[in-house]
Amino acid sequence: MNITRNELCIRQWAESNASSLGLQQGTEIKVTYIYNPGGFVNQSYRISDGKTMRHLKLAPDAKMHRLQQWAAVSEQLSNRYHAPRLISEIRDEIIPDYRYGLVFEYIHGESLTSTATPADAIPKVLIKLHQLHGDQELASSLVRSEETFTYADAFADAYISRFREDMVTIREGKHLLHFVTEETLDWFDAEIEALRTTVYAHPAFRKAANDVVHNDLGWNNVLVDELQEIWMIDWDDLSAEGDAAMDYSVLLWPFYHSADWPYWQAKVIEQAGEELYERLSIYFRASLLDDVIDILADYVDSETIPELREKTQARAQAIHLRAYPEYLRLYWPETK
Structure with a gap:
């Protein structure tokens, strides 16, 4: 580029x-x-x-x-x-x-990442998400596969496929990743497969995935304007065969493991139900693994962009070195 x-x-x-x-x-x-x-x-x-x-x-x-x-x-x-x-x-x-x-x-506004009070905007986003997830009129205008697509398939499409693609990029650029060992890469491969196995064996992931989802509603994709109105941007990954748990997990990930999480947990269960919440914990696990693996692919990809290389690689390394020990602390007993 x-x-x-x-x-x-x-x-x-x-x-x-x-x-x-x-x-x-x-x-x-x-x-x-x-x-x-x-x-x-x-x-x-x-x-x-x-x-x-x-x-x-x-x-x-x-x-x-x-x-x-x-x-x-x-x-x-x-x-x-x-x-x-x-x-x-x-x-x-x-x-x-x-x-x-x-x-x-x-849109002239601040992202949730930049605004001083992101928690004030989140309830408005949750209301819109609930409306989106059940919007069958919108669903009728979107592409669907002919075969049944389950929540497990939706998870695999969102994370497992991406992680596998990331690993190809990471292994090709391993010479750039001085802070990552070959043994670590082998562990990544094994963990990706372990996560896939967990999802396909979980009863909460067996139903058909018929939720209309944004699929990338991180804090950078929600803007707040000067009137405190919210704007949802970057609809590239919109799908009528998704899992509402994906949207909740990406939006609420910054609150997970925080003192405020019980409040947001209750909000999700009230709005979306216990069954979705069962899937949410596994989506949060994938969100953290995304900071471990996908971020390294960004590190490698930026090597060919001189204008962005330094800041992208510094950011990617810092995120990876923070997330990897955290992931091991939280999930190593399950993956050892």
């Missing part, structure tokens, strides 16, 4: 298409890459004419279908779940190997 080159290409494209983007024709356009330390496959950029701002999200061919699904239901998402309004679909190859994208209104 060449960020400087990409920003230049997008600026030239935006200047030629300013009117269709709702920008002022003939004014200087500024384009800024939006850093996402959690991955570099899709790319996002902020486009501004000095007054109006837009958010451009680009996907390679392998991820194009996810953005196309988002575009198809964007009006429903904006009206019901405070998702950003879609301005335009892009079918030009603006930057190399990225032939599809979406342009959205730019």
Whole structure:
């Protein structure tokens, strides 16, 4: 990835298409890459004419279908779940190997990660999640598989598949990971399979997965504006064959093991029921393992991006070295 080159290409494209983007024709356009330390496959950029701002999200061919699904239901998402309004679909190859994208209104707000009082916004998000998970009208507009997809399958699709892909990247870039041993990598492989076995054997994961889920509702994907309204962004992974426990786990993960957890635990059980809560504990385990394994793939991937390499690798190493001992402390008796 060449960020400087990409920003230049997008600026030239935006200047030629300013009117269709709702920008002022003939004014200087500024384009800024939006850093996402959690991955570099899709790319996002902020486009501004000095007054109006837009958010451009680009996907390679392998991820194009996810953005196309988002575009198809964007009006429903904006009206019901405070998702950003879609301005335009892009079918030009603006930057190399990225032939599809979406342009959205730019939301001026702070993420839950940045806001001083994230707990104040969480109840509003929970209400929207409960509505989303049962939204059968939206589900009818989304792609479904022909075969029965269980909660276990949804978990495997969200985590096991990703962990396996991560391990390919990690092993290919092992020479970069001076703080990780070969024995540790072997343990990762074994733990991924142990987690998969646990999920497929668990009675709470055997039912059909018919929940409509966001699938990536971390704190960076919830914004709070100056009116204290919440905005749910980045709907790439929207699915009608998901597990509501995934959304709850990602959103509430920062509270798990905290003194406030009993309060949020009661909220989840009241809103979603005991059976979902049974699955939630395993999703929390996967969330921590994500900080152990997936973060190392980010470390390796950033090696080819000079502008981002140093800060991404420093962040990834710190997260891994914190999460790995914590994971062993919590789950080693089960995996030894």
